Amino acid sequence: MTQSTPTAQLSDAGVSIWLDDLSRERLSSGSLQKLIDEKNVVGVTTNPSIFQAAITSGTDYDAKIAELAARGSSLDETIFEITTTDVADACDLFAPVAAATKGVDGRVSIEVDPRLAWDTDGTIAEAKQLYKKVGKDNVLIKIPATLEGLPAITATLAEGISVNVTLIFSLERYRAVIEAFQSGLKLAMENGHDLSKIHSVASFFVSRVDTEIDKRLDAISTDAAKALKGKAGVANARLAYQVYEELFSTKRWAVLAETGALPQRPLWASTGVKDPAYPDTLYVTGLAAAGVVNTMPEKTLDATFDHGVVTGDTITGTYEEAAGVLTALEGLGISYTEVVALLESEGLDKFVASWKELLADVEGALVTARERAPIR
Template structure:
């Protein structure tokens, strides 16, 4: 284990890799990261799958088989992505067992085009869960307004959920409420609550990217002094919400029935601005019972030179509020920023998914001709 990632794990942060590909599975790269850099989980998204499938020939044999069987592109993408996720789940099976399912988890996202379709999301969540067929899979559901009901319904079926694309504190509270409602329904449905797991993926770097652009446009020294502070402040206040809700009477009743809390997950932790330390969204967001899902570049940076000084979140809430208040005073609208980020985030995932379908269709057509 590298000392810095071990220190991060010892401080209560679960390190998950924000990447998956068949090459990682074939070469043993994933096992190596588990052994050397304390990686205890994996997250995927449409962009990751697009890069993996179109960026190598590791999928050619399966694509040829699917083409020969006459599979359409929707079936093909389901077969390919769930195969990778199932195999990754098997790689993490031992970790899942030793952590009672808290870690050793692999996330797969519902078709992002269904982010505004509650019924469609619920239906696909069930299909993905059954198709992967592993207890340590997380089904990713975007935290749209329409997604909230889907989150509750999916959890009520006893299916573990990774809630993704959370930007605002208000929406985060709604996500936790959806989680609690889901567990209450799961309990009523006779499911064992201790086997249902969830994380709430709170995006970090994109907040700074958007707000920094607005601060640059303002152009004052006061505005410049606030650059690179909003993302961390926002996430720290999310942890305050987590602490508050998961000490409530409503939660305590579920905990007594065996429920496990929905952990905050820091996502989008790769630094976009090279002016900032490349470990910024890791070292400044250390707290107990959180997940940090990192692209490999960020993971390597933390392993190489990350300075882990223990909890850097608790006790920072007044300072974090001061940052958001100062932004508001400059005319930077928090509500406008988070609404834009949610919309853009979904657009990016939908675009990546459509590109994947287009490229996979071409590959299927080519394989059919060759066959």
């Protein structure tokens, strides 16, 4: 570790630090550039909840909404324009990072409309539209890892479009995501695309696993249950890294890699600690390994920068212990399969709810802007 700050040390350990937030204010104020310069941020992720919070708080988007209202833009067109503009501008900001890392980092993610999570064809169509509209090589199109999303992931990659697969909770689904990724690359190669230009991450959610399982452990309330609190999220993610190592060491992958393909990196999402009893850098320092991404809310980024203790690789060699955590939970009657299915359902519901709130708020803003427009 040659650099002094914990975020620099984390980068030295092979972890790419991305910020899980984006807004017009971050871009215009220079605060995002400052995080790049000072806290080793090399990418950005967004989601429907982030856009809902950004667009509906403050007045940063009022002028743009008024302009779009005057043009006669519809509600969906307005939101599409606002979100893709922010992402395109962020892609420009990160372009030097993308160039320096040959596109591995410097990435900005934008998610398909969450209401399409159960619509394969609709997801494919919107992924193409988002990619075309943003118009930047360093954009990642986010597609949820629903059963309907898996073939959409393959089809989007087959078009040469880089993808961030999101809302992964289970190891079984993660295996299916990697299968969809490798199938997509094979098709992309057959379609004549340069595989070295296609990038992907698989967003494995962490803290929400602990939130749900801890609630069940509290209900059991035995010493054995209490001893397992706060351990499931990290254990699940560490086992995901084991899957990553396994499936990117196969003969099938070697064939793709020989043609220039790059592995789909694991991305740790939902890394803000929900329980204040836990260390606020738990899902950062406990999940360090070469080749991973950790996308953090700013609060977690600041905590890591301030007092994170980075000790290098904290994943490799932990798999037996991690598997023991999940086995112990099953022994207490906590069903892993049930928990991860519930978390996927709740995650999708949350994003859809945020999107609907965004639609309602922007619709109100469009109406107000049209009412205030001068009569010609």
